[in-house]
Amino acid sequence: MFKYILILFLLIAFVPGIRSFLFELLVGRQIAKEQKRYNDFMEKERGKEGEVKVKSTGTNQKGKDFDGGQYVDYEEVK
Numbered sequence: 001m002f003k004y005i006l007i008l009f010l011l012i013a014f015v016p017g018i019r020s021f022l023f024e025l026l027v028g029r030q031i032a033k034e035q036k037r038y039n040d041f042m043e044k045e046r047g048k049e050g051e052v053k054v055k056s057t058g059t060n061q062k063g064k065d066f067d068g069g070q071y072v073d074y075e076e077v078k
Helices: 002-014 016-046
Strands: none
Touching (some): 002 016
16 A cells, blocks of 8 residues: 555656646646636726726815824934
8 A cells, every 4th residue: 555655656746747737637727717717807897998997086075184193203213
C-alpha cells in the first residue's frame, strides 16, 4: 500500500503532464467559472459601447457645514 502511495506521489511531483491535468481538474474549472462571472459583471457594469453613464453622489448636506475641524497640538519626536 505504501509503495502505491509513494509511486503516485512521485508521479504527481515529477511528471508535469499529470500535475497540470490534476490542477486543471481540481482548480481550473472553478477559476474559469469565476472569471466568467467577473466578465459578465463587468460587461453589465460598463454597459454598451459608446453609452455614457454619469453616477452622481447626490447632495451632501453634512459637507456644507464643515469649517475645518479642530486644532490638535502635537510634539515632534526626533
